[in-house]
Amino acid sequence: xxxxxxEVVEPDDNVATALRELEAGETVAVAVxxxxxxxxxxxxxxxxxxxxxxxxxxxETITKYGKSIGNATEDIPAGTWVHVxxxxxxxxxxxxxxxxxxxxxxx
Amino acid sequence: xxxxxxxxxxxxxxxxxxxxxxISTAPYANDTVKRAAEIVENTVPITHPLGRCQTKPDxxxxxxxxxxxxxxxxxxGTVVVAxxxxxxxxxxxxxxxxxxxxxxxxxxxxGEKGVMNALQRTVNSAREMVQEASDQxxxxxxxxxxxxxxxxxxxxxxxxxxxxxxxxxxAWRLIDDHDGRACFAETPEFFGGEHELAERAVNDEVxxxxxxxxxxxxxxxxxxxxxxxxxxxxxxxxxGGLTTIEEKSLGALVKSGDGPIQDIVDYGAQIPDDSGMxxxxxxxxxxxxxxxxxxxxxxxxxxxxxxxHTLSNxxxxxIKITGxxxxxxxxxxxxxxxxxxxxxxxxxxxxxxxxxxxxxxxVVNGKLTMSEAMGESQFAIHRIGPST
Numbered sequence: 437x438x439x440x441x442x443e444v445v446e447p448d449d450n451v452a453t454a455l456r457e458l459e460a461g462e463t464v465a466v467a468v469x470x471x472x473x474x475x476x477x478x479x480x481x482x483x484x485x486x487x488x489x490x491x492x493x494x495x496e497t498i499t500k501y502g503k504s505i506g507n508a509t510e511d512i513p514a515g516t517w518v519h520v521x522x523x524x525x526x527x528x529x530x531x532x533x534x535x536x537x538x539x540x541x542x543x
Numbered sequence: 544x545x546x547x548x549x550x551x552x553x554x555x556x557x558x559x560x561x562x563x564x565x566i567s568t569a570p571y572a573n574d575t576v577k578r579a580a581e582i583v584e585n586t587v588p589i590t591h592p593l594g595r596c597q598t599k600p601d602x603x604x605x606x607x608x609x610x611x612x613x614x615x616x617x618x619x620g621t622v623v624v625a626x627x628x629x630x631x632x633x634x635x636x637x638x639x640x641x642x643x644x645x646x647x648x649x650x651x652x653x654g655e656k657g658v659m660n661a662l663q664r665t666v667n668s669a670r671e672m673v674q675e676a677s678d679q680x681x682x683x684x685x686x687x688x689x690x691x692x693x694x695x696x697x698x699x700x701x702x703x704x705x706x707x708x709x710x711x712x713x714a715w716r717l718i719d720d721h722d723g724r725a726c727f728a729e730t731p732e733f734f735g736g737e738h739e740l741a742e743r744a745v746n747d748e749v750x751x752x753x754x755x756x757x758x759x760x761x762x763x764x765x766x767x768x769x770x771x772x773x774x775x776x777x778x779x780x781x782x783g784g785l786t787t788i789e790e791k792s793l794g795a796l797v798k799s800g801d802g803p804i805q806d807i808v809d810y811g812a813q814i815p816d817d818s819g820m821x822x823x824x825x826x827x828x829x830x831x832x833x834x835x836x837x838x839x840x841x842x843x844x845x846x847x848x849x850x851x852h853t854l855s856n857x858x859x860x861x862i863k864i865t866g867x868x869x870x871x872x873x874x875x876x877x878x879x880x881x882x883x884x885x886x887x888x889x890x891x892x893x894x895x896x897x898x899x900x901x902x903x904x905x906v907v908n909g910k911l912t913m914s915e916a917m918g919e920s921q922f923a924i925h926r927i928g929p930s931t
Contacts (some may be wrong), residue, residue, distance in 0.1 A: 455701075
């Protein structure tokens with residue numbers, strides 16, 4: 437039976453939210469729509485954080501709520517913690533803006 | 544319940560509180576306002592660093608925000624305190640307040656020949672208003688009078704999965720069952736969900752306006768030359784598991800439900816009278832968005848929080864709801880309603896919404912919220928451009 441403490445919002449999401457602490461080495465059953473998927477957790481994950489429920493390639497879209505929440509900045513195998521260290525946003529990216537837009541104030 | 548007990552105003556609105564506001568028009572009147580509010584019981588000081596040497600878009604925004612508080616349904620009367628001649632004009636503000644039938648007075652520190660004279664006059668006016676306000680009784684009023692403010696605070700991944708669902712259901716209950724209004728805000732927190740949100744607009748004009756305003760915010764953020772991460776999402780959002788602004792936004796939008804959007808209004812502008820769900824164009828900065836929605840005339844606000852937040856408002860009571868198990872215990876003064884049993888226990892989201900609705904009924908009839916009882920509030924008007 438699927439673990440109720442791993443929430444996948446939409447069936448095409450590739451991440452699950454952990455509503456309990458996960459430990460490296462656990463095998464968890466995740467409900468994805470009407471199906472159930474087995475994932476080997478590869479690192480400890482704290483309450484509220486996310487794990488990949490399938491292999492995600494570098495540059496690929498991270499999907500939650502059935503929509504993009506950003507892109508992978510490295511290969512993220514299933515069972516891996518997904519957070520700021522391996523995902524980047526596509527909004528508010530002044531650091532990537534074209535040449536006309538440079539930082540007005542230095543650090 | 545289709546009625547509540549409220550304070551009738553001459554302009555047709557009905558308040559759930561009966562405050563006397565003492566409003567500063569410029570930084571140089573703030574001390575007089577604060578001192579008067581210390582002397583006269585049951586007054587609300589409204590101070591800020593704006594109102595002088597601002598460009599016109601900011602002058603308009605500051606003025607309409609202050610006027611929104613001076614004429615708020617929860618305000619009985621207002622004393623305006625100005626320093627000297629200012630671009631945000633104290634006499635004009637007091638006169639616009641008086642047009643709504645509320646007692647109002649305009650005090651000018653230079654005009655009164657000094658701070659002590661200005662303080663005395665402010666105290667005398669405020670004292671008179673407080674005594675009159677205390678003599679007014681609550682009377683039965685229709686729930687359709689009410690406007691429900693919605694904001695999030697210290698969001699985490701539980702927000703979109705739990706407490707925002709309860710908040711949305713309660714807001715739509717006020718709209719659908721009682722013909723009331725609701726308003727949410729925080730435009731940069733639509734990033735990633737703006738197209739689905741825009742599809743909910745009642746017409747093409749509103750749809751385009753939503754998309755344009757979201758685009759405008761992205762451009763403003765890009766113009767800084769930096770990645771917005773750290774400001775959106777915030778460090779506490781990231782601690783709570785939110786990775787990008789898109790993830791935060793998609794969760795944040797859950798608190799507005801999925802019904803039609805009537806309109807998107809400017810920061811601090813009046814929320815229209817017609818029943819329905821509205822958006823106010825504000826930053827995600829909680830103190831600024833809450834201040835804006837309060838100026839818009841929301842009677843109360845539900846702050847749907849993950850890990851708890853002191854975010855609150857002195858004129859518009861704020862009801863904090865969380866679905867993060869542990870937040871209620873960790874930050875008790877920042878939790879009015881704990882619905883975490885709907886996330887990790889056996890309760891439904893309808894149950895969660897009912898818990899919130901019961902609290903709303905109590906608060907509109909006079910029960911003090913946690914932040915009212917704790918005497919906590921912030922006031923921060925969003926600024927657009929430079930000082931000059």
